[in-house]
Amino acid sequence: MAKVVLDKTAMQRALTRITYEIIEQNRGLNDLVIVGIKTRGIVLAQRIGERIAQLEGRAIPVIALDASDYRDDRPADHHTIPELPVAITGKNVVLVDDVLYTGRTIRAALDALMAVGRPQKIALAVLIDRGHRELPIRPDFVGKNIPTARTEKIKVQVAEIDQIDQVVLA
16 A cells, blocks of 8 residues: 655655755755756756755756666667756766665766766765665765655655646655
8 A cells, every 4th residue: 555755845845955955065066066966856846956046146057868878777879968058067966866766766866967077076866775786886965755665655746747746655
């Protein structure tokens, strides 16, 4: 049976906390770029960008990244270099995703970013860290740690796609 582990209010609080931490660690937001991993990471990145604009009075570039071509279960000869609307070389990039599990999606996103440019720094923000890492990847900003069994599933739902904001454990 599915259980709601974060409702809309809890999700907003978690994203607000992540936003404050990002601002605190990136004083002088001149070189900050937020990159959301397709699909729900993009929505979360946009929300963080909007909150930074509210708090700091200026917009930060928020861009979408589809790292699926860089997954390790796809042939390397199918890598297409992503087209990003903002240069990331020399920038402080915050990579945003909804759930961190094995780390393979993040590794693919890192490879895709490095194919485009060389950021000064890359930090990782995730709404949910569920454990079970297969790669040495650790988030810098976490909304909530939810230890799970490998057989359990975490589903992040966002109003922009799913018409509801919640995180469900099934």
